[in-house]
Amino acid sequence: MTKAQEMLYPVGVENLFIAFMTGGKDSGDALPTYDTEMYELPTIETIGIAGNPTTAVKWASNKMFVNATKNSTFTLTLDHTSLPVEVVDKMNGVTPEKGIVFDNSNVKEYPFFAIGFIAPLSDGSKQARWFPRTQITPPQESFTTATEETTIPTQQLVMTASPLLFNNVTKSDFNSARDSATGVTAAEFMTQVVCDESQLETLFPTTP
Secondary structure, eight states: OOGGGSOOOBOOOOOEEEEEBGGGOOOSSSOOOBOSOOEEESOEEEEEEEEEEEEEEEEETTEEEEEEEEEEEEEEEEEESOOOHHHHHHHHTOOOBTTBOOOOSSOOOOOOEEEEEEEEBTTSOEEEEEEEEEEEOOOOOOOOOOOSSOOOOOEEEEEEEOOOTTTOOOOEEEETTSTTOOSOOHHHHTTSOOOOGGGHHHHSOOOO
């Protein structure tokens, strides 16, 4: 029995990875590029992933002829301990002056970035995932008074992952338990944003 045939299950989640798109957006003419600085943050408490599918059903001759599903976006809900203010500012597309930023009611397009994570499995294998085109949604905030009991509040960030303009890719998923995952590790998968099949030969060349 190979690992791909075993009943494996996740046993936690490791670091959060964030790579900002160069210029804050992509185009339909080429794969996006990302800033050379990638953030790796030990901050995930929980990351929820919810698809938003639409289904088309077609009946013919009294039978279901087609049952097709399309999922264009994912809603990502990140419960975290903290994010660096530099990262939050970049997500919001703001540049502080004297430590100050302003918000207004004008129409605004938030920058796009890639977000990823690694989840270890029960046998030591690892699953890793990239969402290459993600935007935040305006956050809901609350501030609570301190008490004698010491607590560190959980913060939440909600994001929407949408398809790349170039190839419609919404996510890339690596699992080291797959039979074809030879010569590639989850750590190597997370060193760059993997978002197109054309990258596989150059990023992860097949050993003769």
